Amino acid sequence: MSKTIVIGSGFGGLGAAIRLAAKGHDVTIFEKLDKLGGRAYVYEINGFKFDAGPTVITAPFMFDDLWEAAGKKREDYFELVPCDPFYRIFDHNKRTFDYNGDEEFILSEIERWNPKDKEGYKRFMATTKAIFEKGFVELADKPFLNFTDMLKVAPDLIRLQSYRSVYGYASQFVENEFLRRCFSFHPLLIGGNPFDSPSIYAMIHYLEREWGIHYAMGGTGAIVAAMGKLFTELGGKIHLNSEVDEILIKDKLAVGVRLKDSTVHYADNVVVNADVGFTYEHLIDKKHQSMYLRTKMNLMKYGMSLFVIYFGTKRQYRENGLAHHNIILGERYKGLLYDIFEDKKLAEDFSLYLHMPTLTDPSMAPEGGETFYVLSPVPHLGSGIDWEKKAIPYRDAILQFLEDNYLPDLQENIVALHHIDPLHFRHTLNSRMGAAFSVQPVLTQSAWFRPHNRSEDFDNLYFVGAGTHPGAGLPGVLSSSIIAENLIGAAEPDAIHTRQAIEMTELSL
Numbered sequence: 001m002s003k004t005i006v007i008g009s010g011f012g013g014l015g016a017a018i019r020l021a022a023k024g025h026d027v028t029i030f031e032k033l034d035k036l037g038g039r040a041y042v043y044e045i046n047g048f049k050f051d052a053g054p055t056v057i058t059a060p061f062m063f064d065d066l067w068e069a070a071g072k073k074r075e076d077y078f079e080l081v082p083c084d085p086f087y088r089i090f091d092h093n094k095r096t097f098d099y100n101g102d103e104e105f106i107l108s109e110i111e112r113w114n115p116k117d118k119e120g121y122k123r124f125m126a127t128t129k130a131i132f133e134k135g136f137v138e139l140a141d142k143p144f145l146n147f148t149d150m151l152k153v154a155p156d157l158i159r160l161q162s163y164r165s166v167y168g169y170a171s172q173f174v175e176n177e178f179l180r181r182c183f184s185f186h187p188l189l190i191g192g193n194p195f196d197s198p199s200i201y202a203m204i205h206y207l208e209r210e211w212g213i214h215y216a217m218g219g220t221g222a223i224v225a226a227m228g229k230l231f232t233e234l235g236g237k238i239h240l241n242s243e244v245d246e247i248l249i250k251d252k253l254a255v256g257v258r259l260k261d262s263t264v265h266y267a268d269n270v271v272v273n274a275d276v277g278f279t280y281e282h283l284i285d286k287k288h289q290s291m292y293l294r295t296k297m298n299l300m301k302y303g304m305s306l307f308v309i310y311f312g313t314k315r316q317y318r319e320n321g322l323a324h325h326n327i328i329l330g331e332r333y334k335g336l337l338y339d340i341f342e343d344k345k346l347a348e349d350f351s352l353y354l355h356m357p358t359l360t361d362p363s364m365a366p367e368g369g370e371t372f373y374v375l376s377p378v379p380h381l382g383s384g385i386d387w388e389k390k391a392i393p394y395r396d397a398i399l400q401f402l403e404d405n406y407l408p409d410l411q412e413n414i415v416a417l418h419h420i421d422p423l424h425f426r427h428t429l430n431s432r433m434g435a436a437f438s439v440q441p442v443l444t445q446s447a448w449f450r451p452h453n454r455s456e457d458f459d460n461l462y463f464v465g466a467g468t469h470p471g472a473g474l475p476g477v478l479s480s481s482i483i484a485e486n487l488i489g490a491a492e493p494d495a496i497h498t499r500q501a502i503e504m505t506e507l508s509l
Contacts, residue, residue, distance in 0.1 A: 001023065001024040001025045002025055002026070002268035002488070003025070003027075003266070004017075004020050004028070004268065004269040004271060005030065005271070006271045007270065007272045007273060007279075008030075008031060009031040009036040009037060009038055009224075009228075009238070009273065010037065010038030010040060010477065011038075011224075011465075011474060011481075012464030012466075012478070012480050013271065013465065013481075014231065015227070015464070015480075016273070016464045016480075016485060017029055017271075018234065018236070019482065020271075020484075020485055021234035022234055026235075027231075027235075028236070028265065028267075029236065029237070029238045029239065030239050030244055030257065030265075031238065031239065031242060032244070032430070033240065033241070033428075034240055035224075036238070037052075037224040038053075038273065038429065038465075039053035039429060040052065040053045040054050040220050040223075040224050042219065042220075042221035042224075043310055045310070045417075046312065046416040047312075048364065048369065049218075049221070049365075050310035050312075050364075050371060050373055050418070051220040051355075051373065052310075052420070055215075055373065057213065057215060057223075058212075058474060058475055059211055061211060062474070062475060066478070072230060072233075077226035077230060078216050078218065078226040079216065080214040080217075081214060081360060082212050082213070083213045083214065083215055083323075083324050085098035085325075086208055086212070086325065087099060087213075087323070087326070087327050088321075088323035088327070089185075090327065090328045092329065092330055092331040094405065095178075096321070097113065097179070097182050099182070101208075101210075103122075107121065107122075116175060117173075117174050117176050121183075123173050124183065125206065128202050128206040129206055131199065131202055131203045131206070132203035132206040132207060132210070143452070143469065164198070165194060165195050165196050165197060165198070165199065166186065166187050166194045166197050167180065167334075169199035169202050170184045178329075181333050183202075184202075185327065185329075186201060186202070187441060188304075190204075190441055190466075190472035190473040190476065191303030191435065191438070191466070191472050192437075192442070193337050193340075193341040193440075194337065198442065198446060204473070215324065215357065217360075217361055217363075218364075219357060242261075243259060243260045244258070244260075244283060245257075245258050245259055246284070247272075247279070247461070248264070248266075252457065252458055254267075254269070257270065268460065269460045270460065270461050270462070271462045271464060271484055272461065272462065272464070273464050273465045274430055274465075275429070275431045275432055276438060277302070277432030277439070277451075278431060280294070280297045281432060290456070293456050293457050296456075300439050300445065300451075301439070301442065301445060302380050302432060302440055303380070303437045304340050304440075305378050305380045305425055305433075306375055307375070307378045307391075307394060307398075307420070308374070308375045308376075308419060309374050309399065310372070310373050310418045310419070311372050311373075311399070311416060312366075312372070312415055313370045313407075313410065313415065314413050314415045315413045316358075316368065316369070317370055317407050322354065322406065323356070323359070324355070324356055325355060325356075326355075327351070328352040328353075328354060330349045332349060333351075336349060339379075341379070344379035344380070344382060344385075345379065345383065346379065346385050346390060350377075352374055352376055353374070353375040354372065354375075355372065357371055357373075369415070372407075374398060376398060378421070380422060380433040380434050380436075381426060381434035385422075387422060387423050391421050394421075395419050399411055422434030437472040438465070438466040438467030438472065439466075439467050439471075446469075447469060447470075450468060450469045450470075450471070451463060451467055453483045454487050459491070464477065464480040464483075465480060468480055
């Protein structure tokens with residue numbers, strides 16, 4: 001079996017590494033940071049544990065499938081528990097809408113807002129099932145390497161109204177403006193704007209209804225730790241604090257990597273879990289890249305960034321009407337999203353996602369304390385916003401808003417505090433433009449139009465993670481790891497050519 005290097009240890013990289021190791025490949029992970037996880041890093045401050053990135057676990061069966069591929073049982077490594085409600089969504093007047101996997105419960109919630117929308121919601125769900133079966137079941141783990149692959153699915157995409165935005169699609173069935181927002185916010189979970197993300201992403205709502213929203217006891221970091229344990233049990237090797245400086249190219253093949261410490265490591269295949277835009281911009285010498293690829297990457301439109309505050313309190317907030325996952329929508333919706341995605345300015349108002357894991361898992365905080373994570377979508381670094389000056393005032397404005405409306409006396413009770421902004425995504429996570437989810441999920445950047453899972457220029461260079469097909473979110477990046485496994489397996493007979501190129505490279509050094 002071939003030798004494979006994986007750059008980065010996010011969920012896509014770990015998933016690909018485990019799948020390849022389970023097939024007998026010699027796999028080594030090089031991770032820039034001091035812990036596994038990439039965006040799923042874990043901060044530990046004053047006894048509080050904070051999941052830095054993903055907190056919403058959907059499609060749990062994908063983890064079961066991953067462990068099964070390794071001949072193991074997922075439940076022997078970490079525990080998943082269902083969340084109910086999936087989300088509690090607040091309007092600007094603090095009125096709420098809860099939803100879970102029970103259709104009758106959802107209809108009763110719709111009844112409180114607009115009884116006429118109950119039948120519309122039923123039709124909406126019936127159509128999103130068809131979108132899910134095409135967009136996820138059939139296409140999510142299939143590579144789009146040729147334009148003909150796109151042409152084959154074009155009739156189905158047209159039939160499913162992929163030319164409509166998610167908001168526009170939901171609005172066909174739902175009349176109440178707040179309910180339209182409740183059923184169209186999902187693209188924000190993967191870096192997209194509900195007003196221009198194609199309606200195929202409406203399948204996220206169906207995915208949640210079908211398999212639920214889950215939480216991993218110990219936090220998302222417990223999943224990362226379990227994946228690292230499984231990988232090493234399969235014989236995989238992990239190098240932390242090992243930043244890749246260059247992907248070595250010989251005769252249009254990726255033959256290995258050079259680290260920042262100047263050490264060189266060779267391989268038959270290179271799987272990149274780093275940001276695709278950053279990889280082509282900084283890790284591969286431009287002389288090896290085609291004009292087509294350089295032009296394509298320069299024309300890519302990047303999604304939003306995030307401002308995230310992690311804070312722990314010395315008191316608990318169990319009587320304040322919050323759920324595990326809370327979405328707090330401001331009075332503006334379309335206008336705020338326009339500010340973020342198009343005008344690229346930092347608005348004075350905001351909509352927030354507030355995560356309160358200690359409602360489910362008290363171990364995330366010291367006894368008597370509470371752990372929180374609040375996220376605000378913001379423009380990427382193409383905005384020109386000076387985060388060195390804006391970060392602290394923006395942080396304090398969000399904390400004041402939470403104190404005034406949801407968490408009384410918050411700031412005097414905070415005993416652990418940290419934040420990240422778009423500069424973190426650029427400098428620490430190596431994300432081009434500081435975009436939190438890489439390439440924006442619009443129709444003209446989906447499937448074949450997205451950066452390919454196998455490089456357009458280098459036959460043994462593969463991409464997993466948010467920036468390639470099928471896109472961001474845990475189901476998307478785990479699907480990309482399946483694609484990488486299948487592509488490498490299909491190309492295994494050609495590995496001899498890579499080994500010959502490696503030998504030539506070694507001789508030339």
